[in-house]
Amino acid sequence: MSTETITLSTRELHDLLIPVLPHAGTDKTLPALGVVRLEVRESILYAVATDRFTMAVTRHRLEEPTADVSVAIGREDALAMLKLFKYDRQTDPALELVVGTVEAETILDPADRPALTISAKDGNTLVLHGREDALATWRKILGKVIHREEKPSSPHLGLGSIYLPRWTKAIRTRSPLSVSFGASPSDPVVIRADDHFIGIWMPARLEDGARALRDSLWCKEVPLEVESAEAAQAQTRGAA
Template identity: 30%
Template sequence: MTVPTALPAGTHSRTVTTTMSGRELRLFFGAVLPHASTDDTLPPITMLTLDVAGGVLHALATDRYTLGIARHPLPSGTPGAFTLGVPAAAVRAVISHIKLRASVELTLSAEALTIDQFDPQVRYHLPASDARPVLPDWRTWLAERLTATPEPVLTAARGIVLNPTYLARFRSAPRDGLGIEMRPAGRCMVITCGTHFLGLVMPMDLSKVHAEAPDPLTGWLPTPPSSRQNAA
């Protein structure tokens, strides 16, 4: 895990700066951190990708079973377009110390993420990782999947099977009382919450098991009267 260090004196780089409250920071990063892997043998999927483009900051994490993306608008007229990756574990450790009511300033460049908390004043500096982003062209990758026709694993008569452990990762996405919406696309379920979060979860393919097992609804409900009359 990368340990926060003091910002080196004399460091200069094209940077983007945005401010938010401690609560907003926790919600922003907290929505995507559950999707990062903890398997240190595969560094790219343990990273939190931060993407600056078009006046919007995106945060993305995936362990290839689920994916989460959150976005936050940058100040009007913010220039720049770059991507950096920082260890998700380091970000998780930092935000656990951020006070909910504190004012926070994020400074991003291709080289590092710096988080300044005011009152009390603390600075955290996370250098960018050398690991290649797991999804370097995530917009194109995502568009291809979101526009794909749902495959049989998502359209079977028995419905969709989701791993509850993976589904639970999305409980951090909602804010301000919003619910999550789900829809099928290609081989995955697309999960959105308001306009600030988008995610994917892979379903479990139990088609062979379903072919040999009875419908789980069998025996739960009585036979409707109309069905008994038709059978007679």
């Protein structure tokens, strides 16, 4: 396997990973989803994660031409990387990310195993072993949703509350998140933050009694107040 070097600042690495990490799987019965896929395509670096209920993708255009390459790293490894390589307002160290193979062969880690090596000028180096990559088809999944025909959306949609905080990690500026709905209440919701982030969110199933707003207690206890014709005329005479 050939090696490829990606140059990023520490801040750019954090900006790439932090929005997608909440979407990486944590279910121990599905270890293949507990990863973040890093992929270079036409000199744009993407990070992708999913747990089947949500999927998130970030993008960063690289300054130097970079060959297409990809590697999947574990969620916990990605978190460890962010803890080791830090930045602040005064310092934003440059990093080199080398996608290749583990150089030293051991019984547990064969030499041909994919790896991501991250190095900083201060000497800090971290080698992360590649994981099974279950996200190679992310473009097909995302493309099917974002290129769907725009139709009038369903008036009722269920969204799992435990997933709400995830999307705040994508916000960089005061610009609001863009939300796009499908025609059916079971269609994925698209969440977009400018051009650096996009994600899809699978709706939750609503019980029949919870779907129609008009059947809720709110509509029964807070009726629509319609002004009668007599009251309107009286108000008009009083104003005269």
